[in-house]
Amino acid sequence: MxxxxxxxxxxxxxxxxxxxxxxxxxxxxxxxxxxxxxxxxxxxxxxxxxxxxxxxxxxxxxxxxxxxxxxxxxxxxxxxxxxxxxxxxxxxxxxxxxxxxxxxxxEPKRIKPVIDVALARFEEHQELRRARDEARQKLNDRIAIDRAKGILMKLRGIDEDAAYHTLRKLAMERGKTISAVSEDFIATARLLG
Known part of the structure; x- marks a missing residue:
């Protein structure tokens, strides 16, 4: 170490x-x-x-x-x-x-155990932060996908499943994640009014 x-x-x-x-x-x-x-x-x-x-x-x-x-x-x-x-x-x-x-x-004799505790607590806190950030990102991705599906459903008159497959196909064609394509789609829809 x-x-x-x-x-x-x-x-x-x-x-x-x-x-x-x-x-x-x-x-x-x-x-x-x-x-x-x-x-x-x-x-x-x-x-x-x-x-x-x-x-x-x-x-x-x-x-x-x-x-x-x-x-x-x-x-x-x-x-x-x-x-x-x-x-x-x-x-x-x-x-x-x-x-x-x-x-x-x-006290000098307490330094090592206190630092060991601080390191353990810090690592645990960082793991909780990572989990929180990951959960937040997943929620944001889910919201973007749902919004994009809603826009597609309204524009094309298709059901939710078809809207999802359209987004998935776009994502595969562009080499992006579905959430990234959804964000792009929402931004484009905003520009077009």
């Missing part, structure tokens, strides 16, 4: 040095150390870490917004070690894409 690169974010240089030592002892490689999450999105794009570890008293609104933007475009497992145990803060952090939120500081 490859060594994971970890991006460390901590405003305290002393604490960051301790974290880096703990990561090295746990078998991880430190990709970089940042003093704030201000330009996290840009730094993640540049550094491409496997995991992000943030040590903070409490994640600020800006930090959470940066994490949410990063989570949408370049999701990564994020571990936050914080002193803030407020349930609203924890919920906001989890919604922003945090995989593990640990209260009451970071």
């Amino acid at each position: 490859a060594v994971l690169n970890v991006l460390v974010v901590d405003e305290s240089r002393k604490r960051a040095a301790e974290i880096c030592a703990g990561l090295a002892c746990a078998g991880y490689q430190v990709a970089a150390v940042l003093s704030s999450a201000y330009d996290l999105h840009m730094k993640v794009e540049e550094i491409k870490p496997d995991v992000i570890l943030i040590q903070t008293d409490s994640p600020s609104r800006d930090t959470l917004e940066n994490m949410a933007a990063m989570d949408r475009e370049m999701p990564r497992p994020v571990v936050v070690f914080a002193n803030d145990s407020d349930s609203k803060t924890i919920r906001r952090a989890m919604k922003a894409g945090v995989s593990a939120y640990v209260v009451d500081g970071l």
Whole structure:
């Protein structure tokens, strides 16, 4: 298994040095150390870490917004070690894409198990996202096909089965999916009024 690169974010240089030592002892490689999450999105794009570890008293609104933007475009497992145990803060952090939120500081011996949990939770979350996106796409495809069939049925005075076979034949002729042909057909019908 490859060594994971970890991006460390901590405003305290002393604490960051301790974290880096703990990561090295746990078998991880430190990709970089940042003093704030201000330009996290840009730094993640540049550094491409496997995991992000943030040590903070409490994640600020800006930090959470940066994490949410990063989570949408370049999701990564994020571990936050914080002193803030407020349930609203924890919920906001989890919604922003945090995989593990640990209260009451970071102990070097806890690094590996916490990162392991964050990786597992991140993978599970990504699988749920993929399943959701796939279901959404299937629904959108089904809607487009049904709309195109409806237009064909109205224009040609044919039944649903014949409309579907017409779309399927067009798809095969054009080397496209039925949903793509349906989208094209709907767009053409809109243009023609």
